[in-house]
Amino acid sequence: MKFLILTLISNGPDPVTGRTPSPYERFHRVVENAVLAEELGFDGYAVGERHERPFFSSAPPVVLSHIAARTSRIRLFTGVTTLSLLDPVRAFEDYSTLDHLSDGRLELIIGKGNGAAQAKLFHVTTEDQWARNKEGYELFRRLWREDRVTWEGSFRPSLTEAETWPRPLQQPIRVWHGSATSKDSVELAAQYGDPLFSANVTNPIEPYAELVRYYRERWVHHGNDPADAVVGAGTAGFALARTSQEAYDMFRPIYESRLKMFAAVGLDPVFTTLEDFVERSSALVGSPQQVIEKVLRYHAQLGHEATHLHADGDGLTPAEHRAALELFQTEVAPALRTEIPSRPLAEPIRPDDRPSTPSSPAERSGG
Numbered sequence: 001m002k003f004l005i006l007t008l009i010s011n012g013p014d015p016v017t018g019r020t021p022s023p024y025e026r027f028h029r030v031v032e033n034a035v036l037a038e039e040l041g042f043d044g045y046a047v048g049e050r051h052e053r054p055f056f057s058s059a060p061p062v063v064l065s066h067i068a069a070r071t072s073r074i075r076l077f078t079g080v081t082t083l084s085l086l087d088p089v090r091a092f093e094d095y096s097t098l099d100h101l102s103d104g105r106l107e108l109i110i111g112k113g114n115g116a117a118q119a120k121l122f123h124v125t126t127e128d129q130w131a132r133n134k135e136g137y138e139l140f141r142r143l144w145r146e147d148r149v150t151w152e153g154s155f156r157p158s159l160t161e162a163e164t165w166p167r168p169l170q171q172p173i174r175v176w177h178g179s180a181t182s183k184d185s186v187e188l189a190a191q192y193g194d195p196l197f198s199a200n201v202t203n204p205i206e207p208y209a210e211l212v213r214y215y216r217e218r219w220v221h222h223g224n225d226p227a228d229a230v231v232g233a234g235t236a237g238f239a240l241a242r243t244s245q246e247a248y249d250m251f252r253p254i255y256e257s258r259l260k261m262f263a264a265v266g267l268d269p270v271f272t273t274l275e276d277f278v279e280r281s282s283a284l285v286g287s288p289q290q291v292i293e294k295v296l297r298y299h300a301q302l303g304h305e306a307t308h309l310h311a312d313g314d315g316l317t318p319a320e321h322r323a324a325l326e327l328f329q330t331e332v333a334p335a336l337r338t339e340i341p342s343r344p345l346a347e348p349i350r351p352d353d354r355p356s357t358p359s360s361p362a363e364r365s366g367g
Helices: 023-040 060-070 088-101 117-122 129-145 183-192 205-221 244-264 274-280 288-302 318-339
Strands: 002-007 044-047 075-078 106-111 148-151 159-163 175-179 196-198 231-233 238-240 284-286 306-310
Touching (some): 002 075, 023 060, 023 318, 060 075, 088 106, 088 129, 106 129, 175 183, 183 196, 196 205, 205 231, 205 288, 231 288, 238 244, 274 284, 288 318
Parallel strands (some): 002 306, 075 106, 106 175, 175 196, 196 231, 231 306
């Protein structure tokens, strides 16, 4: 199994101290956490995309570019790139550039996005968001593969023999499809033979397992080999300690802060107590053995090869945060890597491996 760390760069009062970090502090903590993740041997670091309070993740290519400059091995993920909100041409330019700056360590997880703010900022509605996501991906996919593109759609100006620069380093990049509740994203992933990443965060496992089963069914329907399907899955929280009681004590202020946030916006929580949350959600809170058993139980239904940890360190001291991640890598990850084989992620592209590509249209045509 492969292990990623995910951040949505949420920024609010610390659940223990009550202090809200400045944007400067928050961004730099994200970068340092990514450096720590590489140091400890995690496979990937993912930055989400949100465009509303309390998140600072409105520009993931910028954040990932800085992380790329501070790291050398760890794979860099988006989680998710909200293609329903973006011009696919501009998204291609950003991520193709980042692909070069990261030595080909980039992987994208795309999705429609969510949140009421997107309707105000981007004029994307619940009625057209899925159509925008599908159309955006179809164009984005072609841009990554074709030097010149002629295209016409419903949501952006048409293209005629259009060239996009720079041409990417990875040809093509691997794109996962983020899926939370809808079959639309699942169908899109199966149709194009792409991997699926289940959100697996808000609810108990049943609806997510149903979507993953549907993905595998549609994968075969579209003529793909069942053995080639790749699934990842998220987790709803993370706190690891030698004993379950220590882990519960660490995570309780974090969960109580979540309950207050739900109440403030008028939402009813799916899990009303920390104990219920740990028992019925995908949260990895407890001792190493508890966490191993939780992941194996979920894997029995999802068959996933990769999982992400929500490990921002909010509510934990830096020492507690590091200790939890170190414990995961020394006692949890080795056991799960043995129990759950996974296909390798791509290695960074080193200077001697980089393809030689013409730098101008004249060179490309031999002129």
